[in-house]
Amino acid sequence: MGMCTLEKRGKLFVLTLTGDDEHRLNPARIDAIRSALNQILSDPTSRSGSVLITTAHGKFFSNGLDLAWAGSSPDKLLLMSSKLRALVADLISFPMPTIAAVTGHAAAAGFVLALSHDYIVMRKDRGFLYMSEMDIGVKIPACFMAVMSCKICDAAVLREVVLKAEKLTAEQAVERKIVGAAYESAEETLKGAVELGEKLAKRGWDGEVYSENRKELYREVLEKLGAGETTDYHNKFAIAASKL
Numbered sequence: 001m002g003m004c005t006l007e008k009r010g011k012l013f014v015l016t017l018t019g020d021d022e023h024r025l026n027p028a029r030i031d032a033i034r035s036a037l038n039q040i041l042s043d044p045t046s047r048s049g050s051v052l053i054t055t056a057h058g059k060f061f062s063n064g065l066d067l068a069w070a071g072s073s074p075d076k077l078l079l080m081s082s083k084l085r086a087l088v089a090d091l092i093s094f095p096m097p098t099i100a101a102v103t104g105h106a107a108a109a110g111f112v113l114a115l116s117h118d119y120i121v122m123r124k125d126r127g128f129l130y131m132s133e134m135d136i137g138v139k140i141p142a143c144f145m146a147v148m149s150c151k152i153c154d155a156a157v158l159r160e161v162v163l164k165a166e167k168l169t170a171e172q173a174v175e176r177k178i179v180g181a182a183y184e185s186a187e188e189t190l191k192g193a194v195e196l197g198e199k200l201a202k203r204g205w206d207g208e209v210y211s212e213n214r215k216e217l218y219r220e221v222l223e224k225l226g227a228g229e230t231t232d233y234h235n236k237f238a239i240a241a242s243k244l
Helices: 027-041 074-093 109-115 141-151 155-164 170-174 184-199 207-217 221-229 231-242
Strands: 004-009 012-017 051-056 059-064 098-102 103-108 119-123 181-183
Touching: 004 027, 012 184, 027 074, 027 141, 051 059, 051 170, 059 109, 074 109, 074 141, 074 207, 074 221, 098 109, 098 184, 103 109, 103 141, 109 141, 119 170, 119 184, 141 155, 141 221, 170 181, 181 184
Parallel strands: 012 051, 051 098, 059 103, 098 119, 119 181
Antiparallel strands: 004 012
């Protein structure tokens, strides 16, 4: 089984991170996700009234960057970071509404991956949203911070997520307006995402117009994604990661 699958359900495209691992975001997995996105774009029917749903098998939606793969190598961290920034930019530029159906833990870069979608739905019985950087002793990249600042509008909630490293359940995330709806199980969560997707698809929006408006809405994020991080940052991150 590959790292992800893509299924077309009418006007909905369902991208699933497969397997029972932590769905760590290493270059191979990021490339697989981006390849699936490109496969959607190659479908001539995708440019009007379509919706992307991203979900995952198992206990984790995604537990963040694959620090074990990178080890203490700043070059590997740089490669992984560059690919992740490209994936987030792909999602912000994607010519259709996007929904993250979070059916397990979403931590650090995995949380940012979820936030890079237009809507998030989440299961109640398992999983936290968690920015772990304070607890593991690393600086949050500027592009991550830009995504969170644009998607989490309440300053007190943003402080809680970033500076307290709170682990938020689905119901807590709904209360804080990070998540749109919470469901009883993984199956119900995906069902809720499909129902939302079908409602959005019925609007029949032009995908290119949707993309341009979203890019304008999140222009600051796209600027940060293009800037990247310094070599010094990746050196410090590699040192911190090697101690985990």
